[in-house]
Structures are given as C-alpha cells and as structure tokens.
Amino acid sequence: MKSISVNLKSSKYDIDIENGLLDDVGFEIRKIYKGTKIAVVTDENVYKLYGKTVEKSLEKYSFKPHLVILKPGEDSKSIDTLQNLYDNFLEFRLSRTDLIIALGGGVIGDLTGFAAATYLRGIDYVQIPTTLLAQIDSSIGGKVAVNLRQGKNLIGSFYQPKKVIIDPLAIKTLPDEQLKAGISEVIKYACIKDEQFFNYLMEIKTKKDLFNSLEHIIYTCCNIKKEIVEIDEKDNDIRMILNFGHTLAHALEKHFDYKITHGQAVAIGMHYITNKTEELGYTKQGSKYELEKLLENFNINYNLPNVDMEEIREYVLLDKKNMSGNLNLVILRKIGEAFIQSVPAERINLFFS
Ligand SMILES: NC(=O)c1ccc[n+]([C@@H]2O[C@H](COP(=O)([O-])OP(=O)(O)OC[C@H]3O[C@@H](n4cnc5c(N)ncnc54)[C@H](O)[C@@H]3O)[C@@H](O)[C@H]2O)c1
Incomplete structure (x- = not known):
C-alpha cells in the first residue's frame, strides 16, 4: 500500500x-x-x-x-x-x-x-x-x-x-465525462509542479495504460497537494497555485449554469491563460503547444466556447479570490513551474479580452 x-x-x-x-x-x-x-x-x-x-x-x-x-x-x-x-x-x-x-x-x-x-x-x-x-x-x-x-x-x-x-x-x-474531468486536474498538477510527471502523462496512450498507471498518478497528485497544503493550509498564499486555470473556469461554470463539468472548464481555463501569457511573454514559448498535445491525448476539449468576454470579466472580478481589488492569477513560467501574479482590477483586460 x-x-x-x-x-x-x-x-x-x-x-x-x-x-x-x-x-x-x-x-x-x-x-x-x-x-x-x-x-x-x-x-x-x-x-x-x-x-x-x-x-x-x-x-x-x-x-x-x-x-x-x-x-x-x-x-x-x-x-x-x-x-x-x-x-x-x-x-x-x-x-x-x-x-x-x-x-x-x-x-x-x-x-x-x-x-x-x-x-x-x-x-x-x-x-x-x-x-x-x-x-x-x-x-x-x-x-x-x-x-x-x-x-x-x-x-x-x-x-x-x-x-x-x-x-x-x-x-x-466512472462515466467518461467524469474521468476526463479528473484528468484535467491531474494535468493541472503536472503543469504547476512537476515536468517529469507531465512527460510521464504524455506517454499514456490508451485507457489500459491509464488504468495501469492510476495508482501512481493518484499518489503523485496527492503528494503535490499534501506538500502545498502543509505550507499553506488556509489558502492565503501558495495554495492558490492550485487554482491554475480556475479563474476562467469558475466564470465558465457560472455562465453555463454548472452544466459543464468543473474539470472541462479547468481544461479550457488552463489552455486559455497559457495562450495569453505565452503571447505576453510570461510563459516559455511552446508551453501552450505541449499542453494542447497532452489534453488531446486524453481527448479533452480545450477550445473556448463562444462567450461574451465582457461578461467573463465581470464574473472574474466578482470571484471571491479577488482580494482587495487585485486578482491573483496563476501563470505558468514553463511546464512544471507556476507563479502567482497579482493583477489590479483595471488591468484584467490584458488577460481576459
Ligand atoms: N474541497 C475541495 O478542495 C474541492 C476541490 C475541488 C472540487 N470540489 C468540489 O467537488 C465537487 C465535484 O466533485 P465530483 O466531480 O467528484 O462530483 P460528484 O461528487 O457530483 O460526482 C460525480 C458523479 O459521479 C458519480 N460517482 C461517484 N463515484 C463514482 C464511481 N466510482 N463510479 C460511478 N459513478 C460515480 C456520482 O454519483 C455523481 O453522479 C464540487 O462540488 C466541487 O465544488 C471540492
């Protein structure tokens, strides 16, 4: 065990x-x-x-x-x-x-x-x-x-x-949709903390591979979460890193009245923000492509549906994690490494437009 x-x-x-x-x-x-x-x-x-x-x-x-x-x-x-x-x-x-x-x-x-x-x-x-x-x-x-x-x-x-x-x-x-929702969060852990784990996931080609690897996958994710929670139990600092992709995801879930799974929304959110931050020079070039390849391997959709960005920005600003007017945005430096960027409310169009 x-x-x-x-x-x-x-x-x-x-x-x-x-x-x-x-x-x-x-x-x-x-x-x-x-x-x-x-x-x-x-x-x-x-x-x-x-x-x-x-x-x-x-x-x-x-x-x-x-x-x-x-x-x-x-x-x-x-x-x-x-x-x-x-x-x-x-x-x-x-x-x-x-x-x-x-x-x-x-x-x-x-x-x-x-x-x-x-x-x-x-x-x-x-x-x-x-x-x-x-x-x-x-x-x-x-x-x-x-x-x-x-x-x-x-x-x-x-x-x-x-x-x-x-x-x-x-x-x-587990129904396929729920399985994919979980995999999105698995990919999130790899993106924020563990490039080697990201590469390990990239080698999984079939459902059989996936089920053979599940014990290791679950262990690795639990270990990453444990290490983060031990440092910041009450979510005041580094635990926020677990929210990679979640800013847009929460807005999408609300927009679709929770008819979209959380994991699906997270996949879209991770891809969207990485695309933006790569364009803006925060993220190493090629990271978005790597993320796309991994999501595609698991047949997880990452395309942003047709939504009004004005409405999304309003949701983002209402999100309870926006403290004292600033949005704490989780950004990849590269695959396997993330940081938290505090963004003033008036600058969120830079990321959500
Ligand atoms: N506490 C936290 O840190 C934290 C983190 C992420 C999400 N959440 C919360 O988790 C909730 C979503 O959890 P979820 O995605 O597990 O959804 P869920 O609990 O609704 O389960 C999804 C569906 O799968 C079914 N199911 C459960 N186990 C099954 C199995 N082994 N085989 C077949 N069907 C099974 C359930 O009956 C349900 O219909 C949300 O409310 C979200 O806010 C909490």
Missing part, C-alpha cells in the same frame, strides 16, 4: 492508496477508531456500486454503520441536505466521540465534511473518495463547504479528515 502522511499544525493524517482497498475499509478504520457507531454518507450511484462492500467490511470489524443515501449531483450540496444529514445523525444518536464516513465524489466529501465540522461542534470523519477528482483533490486538504442560492461554496470551513482511504479501482466505473 502507498501511504502519504499529511502533517499540519493542527492535525496529522494518512492518505492510504491501494487497488481493492474498499474491501478493507473496516480494517483501516479500526486503526484509528475504537468505537462502534459510524454514519456513512453516500449517494445513490455510489451506494449501488460500493455501498454493500463498505458496509460488509465495516461489520466484519464490529462497527455498526448507519447509511445515509443522498441524491447524486451538485444540488445535494445544499443547506436543505445538510439539515437532512443532521436529522439522520440525531436520530442515530451519533455523539461527538463517534465517526462519520464520506463515501463518494466531491459533492459527498464537501457536504459531509462540513456536516462533520459543525455537528456537535465537530466530530471525526474519514474521506473515502470515489471519483478521480475527489481522490486527487477534494478529499485532501480539509476544504469543506455547501452551496447557497447565491453561489458555490459560500458556507464552509477548513476541517481535516482523520484519514483518507483511496481505492483507484473505483475509478473503473
């Missing part, structure tokens, strides 16, 4: 990665939790595929799991569903010394993590991510949140899990 230890000022936990690990969830949880009651939050799709496996494994180690099965999709990351979770926890008489498991994609992870952070002023939770995006990104680093009518992730906290259990084999059942 590959294991990564995340060492933060306030907490320390392991990310365990191994093919088939879902069968051993009970054994892994026993290492960190001596009690019996566990609330397992999941969605209908994930429950059908993996719910029984996890339930059986927990029971084998004398746990008493109480399943809460939600509707799949972003709409479940809401205040209403949060209330529903609290109702279930209370009915199950879950106490502060019990445990919660988030079994699913980023929606389940973010929502359940926020419920765990707030229920009885905080109860331990474990992330068992089942989408590629959740395995390499959202399950690590403790950002938990729910959406409001007014926007995404407007209510949230930093609340670290006690453990992250990753079974790369779970990715085999």
Whole structure:
C-alpha cells in the first residue's frame, strides 16, 4: 500500500492508496477508531456500486454503520441536505466521540465534511473518495463547504479528515465525462509542479495504460497537494497555485449554469491563460503547444466556447479570490513551474479580452 502522511499544525493524517482497498475499509478504520457507531454518507450511484462492500467490511470489524443515501449531483450540496444529514445523525444518536464516513465524489466529501465540522461542534470523519477528482483533490486538504442560492461554496470551513482511504479501482466505473474531468486536474498538477510527471502523462496512450498507471498518478497528485497544503493550509498564499486555470473556469461554470463539468472548464481555463501569457511573454514559448498535445491525448476539449468576454470579466472580478481589488492569477513560467501574479482590477483586460 502507498501511504502519504499529511502533517499540519493542527492535525496529522494518512492518505492510504491501494487497488481493492474498499474491501478493507473496516480494517483501516479500526486503526484509528475504537468505537462502534459510524454514519456513512453516500449517494445513490455510489451506494449501488460500493455501498454493500463498505458496509460488509465495516461489520466484519464490529462497527455498526448507519447509511445515509443522498441524491447524486451538485444540488445535494445544499443547506436543505445538510439539515437532512443532521436529522439522520440525531436520530442515530451519533455523539461527538463517534465517526462519520464520506463515501463518494466531491459533492459527498464537501457536504459531509462540513456536516462533520459543525455537528456537535465537530466530530471525526474519514474521506473515502470515489471519483478521480475527489481522490486527487477534494478529499485532501480539509476544504469543506455547501452551496447557497447565491453561489458555490459560500458556507464552509477548513476541517481535516482523520484519514483518507483511496481505492483507484473505483475509478473503473466512472462515466467518461467524469474521468476526463479528473484528468484535467491531474494535468493541472503536472503543469504547476512537476515536468517529469507531465512527460510521464504524455506517454499514456490508451485507457489500459491509464488504468495501469492510476495508482501512481493518484499518489503523485496527492503528494503535490499534501506538500502545498502543509505550507499553506488556509489558502492565503501558495495554495492558490492550485487554482491554475480556475479563474476562467469558475466564470465558465457560472455562465453555463454548472452544466459543464468543473474539470472541462479547468481544461479550457488552463489552455486559455497559457495562450495569453505565452503571447505576453510570461510563459516559455511552446508551453501552450505541449499542453494542447497532452489534453488531446486524453481527448479533452480545450477550445473556448463562444462567450461574451465582457461578461467573463465581470464574473472574474466578482470571484471571491479577488482580494482587495487585485486578482491573483496563476501563470505558468514553463511546464512544471507556476507563479502567482497579482493583477489590479483595471488591468484584467490584458488577460481576459
Ligand atoms: N474541497 C475541495 O478542495 C474541492 C476541490 C475541488 C472540487 N470540489 C468540489 O467537488 C465537487 C465535484 O466533485 P465530483 O466531480 O467528484 O462530483 P460528484 O461528487 O457530483 O460526482 C460525480 C458523479 O459521479 C458519480 N460517482 C461517484 N463515484 C463514482 C464511481 N466510482 N463510479 C460511478 N459513478 C460515480 C456520482 O454519483 C455523481 O453522479 C464540487 O462540488 C466541487 O465544488 C471540492
């Protein structure tokens, strides 16, 4: 088993990665939790595929799991569903010394993590991510949140899990669109931090290659995220580098009313900004071409759809990451190296026009 230890000022936990690990969830949880009651939050799709496996494994180690099965999709990351979770926890008489498991994609992870952070002023939770995006990104680093009518992730906290259990084999059942969304974020890690990893990804030509490499890919991405989060847990500085391609991506997601996957929007955002910054002389010539080749290898579209740039600029300025009138834009120096450029609001046309 590959294991990564995340060492933060306030907490320390392991990310365990191994093919088939879902069968051993009970054994892994026993290492960190001596009690019996566990609330397992999941969605209908994930429950059908993996719910029984996890339930059986927990029971084998004398746990008493109480399943809460939600509707799949972003709409479940809401205040209403949060209330529903609290109702279930209370009915199950879950106490502060019990445990919660988030079994699913980023929606389940973010929502359940926020419920765990707030229920009885905080109860331990474990992330068992089942989408590629959740395995390499959202399950690590403790950002938990729910959406409001007014926007995404407007209510949230930093609340670290006690453990992250990753079974790369779970990715085999993921719909193609979701797989590509995860790959976009994999490519993002390579672009900002690891040229060697970028070249490694370039060698993947078939789906078979991809699935054979998944354990290594997930491990590499988790390791990059761990290193960044250890330096800047609360996203005040270097953690912002993880937002490469995300400025335009957030605007596109909003424009398309979230009918475009986050990963697809990130692919377009990474390509768009690299094209611009190469033109402007910030980025080494040829980087855009390298990025295009890699995205094409995975059949990921990177072309900017027909959108009104005026509207995009307005979204960009509203984005919550714009601090004190300046936009923190993540720019590639070259493939494998990124930096954060503070751009005054009046100069954003330079990048988004
Ligand atoms: N906390 C963070 O740091 C962070 C980072 C990035 C994204 N996010 C959040 O993550 C969310 C998106 O997460 P997501 O992309 O995982 O979406 P998701 O949780 O909606 O999952 C996508 C779909 O895949 C299904 N699914 C999950 N696992 C499956 C499997 N193994 N096989 C088949 N189907 C499966 C789900 O039921 C769902 O229909 C957004 O809300 C976003 O804001 C959070």
